[in-house]
Amino acid sequence: MPLTERSRHKLYETFTDLVDDEKAVEEMLSYFPARDVEEPVTKDFLRAELQREIGTVRDELRGEIGTVRAEIGTVRGEIADLRTELHKEIGAVRKDLAAIQMRMVGTTISLAGLMLAIARFG
Template sequence: MPGEALTNRPREHIMALTNKSRTAIYTALSDIIEEEALEEMLTNFPAREIDEPVTRDFLAAQMSDLRGEMTQMESRLQDRLATQTRWMVAMIVAAPTVTVALQAYFT
């Protein structure tokens, strides 16, 4: 069936083909399979670890981690904004009192 795994091993344990392995497979199968079909088949096997497609489970785990980090960041931002707002309100309330006290002191 298309898209069905050829092995029961989790995708994380499947490694990319080395150039040596890729060449050996190509050489061994080139007598029995057309060159174009063989090249198509080998394109489904990543040549480097970075070329491996991302699995849905891996992506879901990464997104979950990202959502958790974003929630923590939102909480920190809310705390900082609340602290800043309290400080600004205190300054607004204190400024006239300080101004009157300074005016009384210097007159």
């Protein structure tokens, strides 16, 4: 229970007269809180409060970890879609390159035939 300022002052004066050691009186009065916020805390109370806070932090972290895992799953899905799209594009490019190569071979053979004809009849 906190002491009022008046009570604290009166005890200080009385004990200072009796003990004649201000530091000892101040130390003794330090065990009596001056306000509600200065009320001494028991180890059990502190442990209980810490466990409650730890539980709250764990719950929040579990929620955040769940959110991150869901986002990772979404990103993996997007990567798989991009991979599929990339494979399709690579397949199309290969097909186009094969067609271009065939045209080049055909053109080269035609030019070689034309050159032979010119050389023979020319």
